[in-house]
Amino acid sequence: MTKNILVVGEFNQDGLSETTAELLTGASSLSSGGSVSIVLLGAGSQEKAQSSFSYGATKAYTIDNESFSEFLPDKWAIAVNDIYEKEKPDLILLEQSTVGRDLGPRLAFKLNSAVAMDCVSIESDDAGFKATRPCFGGNARATYSYSASPAVATVRAKSFEAKTQGNENGEVVQIDLAADSKVSVINREEVATEGLKLTDAPIVLCGGRGLGGPEGFDMIQELANVIGTDKAAIGSSRAACDLGWYPVANQVGLTGKVVNPDLYVGIAVSGASQHMAGCSGSKSIIAINKDPEANMFKSARWGIVGDYKEVVPALIEAIKSS
Template sequence: MAGILVFVEQRDGQIRKASLEALSEAKRLAQAKGMPVSAVLLGSGVSQLAAGLGEWGAEKVFVADQPELAQYSPQAYAQAVAQAVAQAQPQAVFLGATALGRDLSGRLAAKLKVGCLPDVTALKWDGDTLQAVRPVYSGKALATVDGGHAVPVVVTTRPNVFAAQKSPTTAEVVSLPAVAVSGGYRVKEVVTSQGGELDVAEADIIVSGGRGLRGPENFALIRELAKVLGAAVGASRAAVDAGWIDHAHQVGQTGKVVSPTLYIACGISGAIQHLAGMSSSKVIVAINKDPEAPIFKVADYGVVGDLFQVIPALTEEIRKLKA
């Protein structure tokens, strides 16, 4: 057995950034061992995307292109990826730790009867064994783990942690046999929110608001700052539970785990649940009127002050710099 197989997720004909990050990390690890990297791409009308994955290091791309795969079907997707595994015989299977990737990885690992290493933030070789580092205990500690002796080990990589880097090669495209889509459950329709807002799970900059905003109308401050920064809008669980903003924006253990380059927390005290979802951000800025707020313990920069004064002033200064 040799090589690494990467499940490449696409949405509306666009390759997800998290998948390119997983593919790039697979290429880095494979090169160290002289191994090949392959990819598996599923969907409807996606064949034209396959050859382009060679730009990111995939030497072979397995494609299942059929109308029944237009929407995510857990059983069918697991079956198709298992077919690719049978042909590629990889030592590891990588997926981005998106909502789809998290669901599919566990199902695939169970189908293959192998271990699963979820939400990893670092990977390395220990001899011929792939070792991973992943946060545990709500992000308060890091564990070094491996998948045991059963191969291939299934790994999901945390978005925005690994760099997506091109490594051009020529990809051989291989068609997979048609898979049956029946029984169980499958996605019939995807309803997206209006406004085209960035997804916090993949955003490079996030501006989040919490209980300190005092009400839903004050999220306008957060949205304005996010607009000038080209950032996504995030929120704490308290703000979501209060009905101030949709759950899709929630950052935290029961929301989305994020790792942006810049995370700005406004009026967020820093409960353990929230810290577990954003503490791996590269730079953290906290704005809070309470100097004892736990958020300051993880922040790289802290502003102790009234967010209703600080945020408008910060927004205006950024707007001037960009003018």
Template sequence: MPRNVLVVGELNDGAPSATTRELLGAACGIAASGEVGVVLLGAGASAAAPACAGATRAYTSDDAEYDAFRGDQWLRAIVAALDLGDADLVLIAQSTAGRELGPRLAQRRGTAVAMDCTQVVDDGGTWRATRPAYGGNAIATYTFATRPAIATVRPKSFAAVEGDGPATITALPGAGESRTRIVSREPAAAEGLRLEDARVVVSGGRGLGAADGFALLQQLVDTIGRDRAVLGASRAAVDLGWCAQSMQVGLTGRVVAPDLYIAVGISGASQHMSGCSGARTIIAINRDADASIMDFARYGVIGDYKQIVPELIAALRGG
């Protein structure tokens, strides 16, 4: 049965973000012959709309006031788009913006949101959303007592689709006032590859023993190649102050799905695995053969990483 799905998009350098394209892919699978709407806000939004493959309709505002995300401004725009269409389901990325928008939008529309979903299905009129809970120790499935159903979706849970962009573009109002004042913004030094884009991620955890363990892991990254490999970390390593928070992979950090994930001195807490279980191959380098990471890894190397990683670097260089 056709369903109308509204996707709350995000722009990244003037183009729909990778997660926005994944949400549109998910929406196409769900909508059948229904409408797939996409909301795009900020400078260049209407120019980016045609790149929203899978959408039948776009709701855009090019007001640059939307560029620095402020929840109250975005909520008014999304509510305006919902008033124009008739959505059965709203999909939002589990991003910094989406974490705020999901619950606030649900409350404004008198409905509910399921956060950080990995699956959303329409079961003959019943929306079912599936998501990890208890840090990934459990999988919870929810239904909705109210409409529209809203889900924030974990990045890399769905595939993007190819095809045409929206046939219709409807203008949304400008941003208007905000109760949040942005005092300053500090973009992180944009050096090299983003964690989400890397084909190989080398992550360190508490088992490194000290911050300088990351210097050794960086050598491994350099050996594999900075054009395809990048450093990551567990929350324990971040909380110990050994590395930048921007490197954190996991439930409260970034979600990656590389070809190869090398976990060094990481025990495999569920909240960390929530951020990397989409990797095609996971290698665990750990002293403890019984660590939970071994439940997720394809290959385990048991021993002292300080001895194994230099040999790994040598073996990679040698071949």
């Protein structure tokens, strides 16, 4: 059975976001030949729409207008709702991002339907869609079906693989729409991430409460330096962020960032399930902890039971001399 799917896309000056490309690729396989459309809001959206066609979109709705460049969730919900009425998709997909986690529930409630948040897989069959997502702090997974339409889902990065589909053409529909927000943004500050972004780094070194103080992160920084700051980035557990030892923007876990690096090194991180929810997609995990019972060992490929104050300097030396 064919299905029509609408993707709420995100982009910056470099182009469509990677996750949006993944959602389009995923949508084109879920649609079984139905339509895949994308909505892009804000100045520059018409130009960015072109690349959506190579990932499987057949139609792009744009509001190429400065007044939609700033993300205001209630205003964007009005716009996406308008496009929903034109397209009547069976499924609306959003990124699990600052945009998606605010917009997804608003849309679902506006459309008198349901949303599954932070999904890691979406399936489609004749009965409809099934969405699977982590819950109970990452201890469990739940698979849901929808008894209302449209199905709405926010999807975690890297849940689908982005692939170009050998098609370059599609229809761009420019919408004229004015909407207001009840919320005004007084100030927005981006925390400048120097160099490599946590979510892009092939190696993530993460410190936890067991460091005993902020100076533990200095040692982790040294380790990052010898590995190469083009490869290794530093994360922090929620406990360490809450204690003020490391910036909140580097928090890994359910309520922070989700990372999927080639290598994740948990240094004095106990590995509570809400933390593992942010790193369990890593290809390999190393646990360094003096407590042999620490939960992180259960997900690790390699472990060293010992005091990080001895192990990390030894690792720095071992890498230098290798």
